[in-house]
Amino acid sequence: MVLFKGLLILTIFYGALAASGPLPVVLWHGMGDTCCFPFSMGSIKKLIETEINGTYVLSLRIGGNIALDYESGFFLHPDDQVRYVCDQLIKDEQLAGGYHAIGFSQGGQFLRAVAQRCSSPPMKTLISIGGQHQGVFGLPKCPSLSNNACEHLRKLLYRAAYKEWIQRELVQATYWHDPLHEEEYRQKSSFLSNINNEVFINQTYIDNLNKLEKFVMVMFLNDTIVQPRESQWFGFYAPGQDTAIRPLTQSGIYEDLGLDKMDHDGKLLHLSVEGDHLQMTSTWFIENIIPLLKKN
Template sequence: MRLASCAFYLLSCLTFGLCLVNSSSSDSEVNGAPLPVVLWHGMGDTCCFPFSLGSIKKLIEEHTNGTYVRSLKIGGNLVLDYESGFFIHPNKQVDYVCKQLAQDEKLTDGYNAIGFSQGGQFLRALAQRCPSPPMRTLISLGGQHQGIFGLPKCPTLKQSSCEYITKLLNYAAYEDWVQQQLVQATYWHDPLHETSYRLKSTFLADINNELYVNERYSENLNKLKRLVLVKFLNDTIVQPKESQWFQFYEPGQDQHIQPLNQSKVYENLGLALLEQRKRLHLLSVEGDHLAISKDWFVKHLVPMLLD
């Protein structure tokens, strides 16, 4: 029975894209008034499921004296919010969120942000394109900042649907209609066809300054107090998992990972300057995609929301 319970729990983690493991740590006492926190969910999730971002929202509130936490909902209801993770182009989502946050008076003085899986690169795009209200700290949990080249699992989708999406990505990711209709195609990064990726990617190549260098992106990214990139060491969803640290395959092959400081994005996007200023933080955690404990979250991430 215990083995069956553990198996069900792990399946829930991979299905809904986020797990917080109960821990024995007591609540910490917090003084002062920390900045508000904005959350952006990943693929196959929504803003408000009580077992995913709902629990994260509650956890942050408990450990920050009830600071304001806004979990982003794309569209007017949870169905649209869920579908946005697959079928609403990231450019449209980022533009929508930019307008929504500008109308939120509680964010006027700035906010911290946490992105889950693809929500990590969406929030980074927001920081680069929409600097008002100002984002102070960006924490990316499992974000695919150099894209993906493989889709081994599709949370909350039937196997047949996952197989269909995988075939589209493998054979037609850079077709215009696929780019416009499938979110995952917009950050599909084929190292065997780098030119096609740079020319035809309608989202990731742009926010990574890979087609041409948009200095505004670099300047806005360097306004962050911190860029925190969390990699899951046993990740079975993100391929390659090093993308969570802005690393990727060396061009022309899909075996060897290029060191971050040897990639063009390191200079072109201003990551080198962020690292020089000690604002780039690379963290790692044991576990599969987004499977983190409350202890780890409170110990490593909550202090960044309080500072």
């Protein structure tokens, strides 16, 4: 009996000690990357562990190996990826008390889907670095081509992007957002229009998103990959044209996704960094992101 009481006290003590420390961190890489490349996610994982005294950092891998993880970024539907991740998170005992999440590029909107669809374990802070939350309407590096060439390529992609098999087989098509054909986008986008509550209002998405303590969005001011770059802050082209940008506060998503309440509660944080897509220094990361991860 005495031994049992002693073990119980130790369990409570170490549990309280863990709860008082920094929360674990979950990372989700972007397109063309994997969980563990030493020059990308591997270095970020190590940086966080160093700056936050060895805190637990999980860099998500989709599938059984790095090759599958890489391929999934292009060819495994986001719904399947999100389900896979939700299952992994709930099985990880080290995340049971909650965690901070950082998504890079498309990993940003995928982790937002996790926050909206999977409330356990609880995500405390969502940090989206270069995430395309209103989708993209443009090709990477297209500004280096002539305007006519960009428009031609856009038209070619439009003809295919909303075909059912393309939506099923190509990840990037699931967040292709054509403002010139807004209704077709809403009805035929198999992922983004759903998580943005543009087809019907899913109250669970609103409730779960508002459980976040912070939703941090980072935009790269010289981005040539994400078009328009304002999508990283939930801005996008006003419907019917592809020139004028409508900010989040003027978008239907602001209310339909419950972001207006988050904004009113001071939970939305917009950060910007000079540079092209995902081009940030370790100094910037340490000064701007690390402090957000030290909160429990």
